[in-house]
Amino acid sequence: MKRMVAFLLMAGCVCAAGVGKVQTVEKMPQHEVAVQCVPVDAAAKPRNVILMIGDGMSSEHVWAAWVCNGGKLNLEQMPVTGFSRTFSANRLVTDSAAGGTALACGHKTNNGMLGQTADGRALSSLASRLYAAPYHKAVGLVVTKAITDATPAAFYAHTASRYNTAEIAKQLCEAPFSVIVGGGSGAFSSEQMQALRKNDQAYVELAAKEHCPYAPERGDFLARQTERALAELEKSPRGFFLMIEGSEIDTASHAADARLAVAETLDFDRALGVVLRWMQSHPDTLLVVTADHQTGGIAIHGGSVQERKVKVSFATTEHTGVAVPVYAAGCGAQMFTGIMDNTQIPQKIFQIVAE
Numbered sequence: 228m229k230r231m232v233a234f235l236l237m238a239g240c241v242c243a244a245g246v247g248k249v250q251t252v253e254k255m256p257q258h259e260v261a262v263q264c265v266p267v268d269a270a271a272k273p274r275n276v277i278l279m280i281g282d283g284m285s286s287e288h289v290w291a292a293w294v295c296n297g298g299k300l301n302l303e304q305m306p307v308t309g310f311s312r313t314f315s316a317n318r319l320v321t322d323s324a325a326g327g328t329a330l331a332c333g334h335k336t337n338n339g340m341l342g343q344t345a346d347g348r349a350l351s352s353l354a355s356r357l358y359a360a361p362y363h364k365a366v367g368l369v370v371t372k373a374i375t376d377a378t379p380a381a382f383y384a385h386t387a388s389r390y391n392t393a394e395i396a397k398q399l400c401e402a403p404f405s406v407i408v409g410g411g412s413g414a415f416s417s418e419q420m421q422a423l424r425k426n427d428q429a430y431v432e433l434a435a436k437e438h439c440p441y442a443p444e445r446g447d448f449l450a451r452q453t454e455r456a457l458a459e460l461e462k463s464p465r466g467f468f469l470m471i472e473g474s475e476i477d478t479a480s481h482a483a484d485a486r487l488a489v490a491e492t493l494d495f496d497r498a499l500g501v502v503l504r505w506m507q508s509h510p511d512t513l514l515v516v517t518a519d520h521q522t523g524g525i526a527i528h529g530g531s532v533q534e535r536k537v538k539v540s541f542a543t544t545e546h547t548g549v550a551v552p553v554y555a556a557g558c559g560a561q562m563f564t565g566i567m568d569n570t571q572i573p574q575k576i577f578q579i580v581a582e
């Protein structure tokens with residue numbers, strides 16, 4: 228009897244999470260896509276580098292969003308595509324700390340670790356390398372979860388655990404970012420908030436104590452803040468490095484909520500639209516869009532592009548071990564075709580800027 232109750236409780240949990248259940252997503256707010264394709268410039272060296280990370284975003288998330296947007300996405304405008312292998316140093320299925328560290332620093336580490344190797348050696352991220360001499364680029368982060376969460380933290384923190392929030396917050400205060408946007412204000416004291424603002428030299432917008440709410444409630448925060456970040460960073464005399472994260476594609480997929488997972492992917496695509504339009508007048512830019520891993524094991528069962536309706540299910544509430552898409556445009560974009568390791572993405576970016 229006890230065993231039966233335990234089984235029913237477990238089954239109840241699985242049901243509530245929506246795993247295995249086919250969910251219909253329809254009537255999502257539709258958006259237009261950037262009209263012109265951003266060309267590949269194989270010869271020019273980029274002044275600016277923009278890395279966009281859809282946390283947990285697989286090809287299936289993208290195609291479900293594509294159906295719901297009537298068969299068009301800004302992601303489709305990207306002239307170069309590839310795949311990234313996402314496994315970490317100690318697991319076939321990575322978490323966001325090891326995945327973020329691979330994308331930020333170009334090294335594999337163990338799940339849970341940030342900005343350091345599995346044996347504890349601190350790693351330099353793209354942001355710190357491009358800020359340093361001889362590059363002197365301004366650096367920025369725009370996310371929708373806490374700014375101390377694993378993905379953004381991989382660009383500035385070095386710690387054995389992604390859950391050392393106080394230490395991560397302290398390390399952000401010492402980092403040279405001139406744009407800091409997301410949630411997570413609750414991790415900082417008022418003195419630390421002052422330190423982040425650098426005498427009002429930095430643009431800091433932490434819009435929530437912890438994570439910002441999901442896209443339907445958040446509105447156009449990510450697109451609007453992306454626009455603002457570009458306006459701030461383009462003033463930099465030596466160009467900039469900007470990381471933009473669609474943070475909650477992952478969270479919605481952990482919750483096995485198809486509607487929110489699609490809403491978050493569409494929101495990320497709208498932010499990409501802002502970047503693509505900006506790149507029309509700033510072609511001296513390299514843009515790379517990818518994911519740190521896949522979340523939820525999404526399957527597409529049916530639907531209709533004309534009706535903007537898709538039927539999807541989740542296989543799990545965890546991350547999975549599949550390769551994720553890579554998209555690139557602008558200066559040096561040709562380097563991102565084919566199948567690559569996640570660690571090669573920042574290595575290639577650095578090589579393109581440094582050469």
Ligand SMILES: [Zn+2]
Binds near residue numbers: 283323477522
């Ligand atoms: Zn996750």
